[in-house]
Amino acid sequence: MSRLAIYPGTFDPITYGHIDIIARTRRLFPQVVVAVAQTSRKNLLFDIDERVRMVRQAVKGLSGVRVEAFNGLVVDVAKKYDTNILIRGLRMVSDFEYEFQMALTNRRLAGKVETVFLMPSEQYSFISSTLLKEVARLGADISTLVPKHVEKKLKAKLAS
Numbered sequence: 001m002s003r004l005a006i007y008p009g010t011f012d013p014i015t016y017g018h019i020d021i022i023a024r025t026r027r028l029f030p031q032v033v034v035a036v037a038q039t040s041r042k043n044l045l046f047d048i049d050e051r052v053r054m055v056r057q058a059v060k061g062l063s064g065v066r067v068e069a070f071n072g073l074v075v076d077v078a079k080k081y082d083t084n085i086l087i088r089g090l091r092m093v094s095d096f097e098y099e100f101q102m103a104l105t106n107r108r109l110a111g112k113v114e115t116v117f118l119m120p121s122e123q124y125s126f127i128s129s130t131l132l133k134e135v136a137r138l139g140a141d142i143s144t145l146v147p148k149h150v151e152k153k154l155k156a157k158l159a160s
Contacts, residue, residue: 002029003030005031005032005083006033006078006087007021007035009034009035011051013133013150014147015132018089019058020121021089024118026064029085031065032066032087033066033077036051036052036055046153051069058147078113084112086113091124091127091128136154
C-alpha cells in the first residue's frame, strides 16, 4: 500500500468536515497531499490562491500534510506523487452515487488508482461548502462549521 494519499477537492471553503477527513487520512497514511482543484464545474466563491491559503492555515498543525493546487485530472496528481490512493469523504447516502461514479471513472483512467471513502465524525456529517455558503449568505452563525480564519474570509467575501 502507498504511504501517501491524495485528498482532492475544491475546498470552497474548507470546513471542519474536510479537516476531520484530513486528520482521519493522516492516521491511516504517513503523508497526505490535499489537492485543491483550480477549476471545477461548481460556481466557486474563492479563487485558487485564496482556497490554498485557507487550507494551508487550517492544516498547519497537522504533520505530514501538504497542500497543493492542481488543474486537470486528479489521477495525474496521483501519478505525480507515485501513489494509487485517493481519499473521498462521504457525508450522507446522497454523496455515494456521485462519488461512486467518480471512483469508477478514475479507475478506468488509471487502473491502479483506488478510492478510499471515509466518513467524517457525526458532528460534521451534514456540512457541505455549498450549504455553508448558503447559510452564511443568510447571516447564520457558522463559527462551529469552519475555522475562525475561514469564517472571517467568507464573511468579507460575501459582504463585497
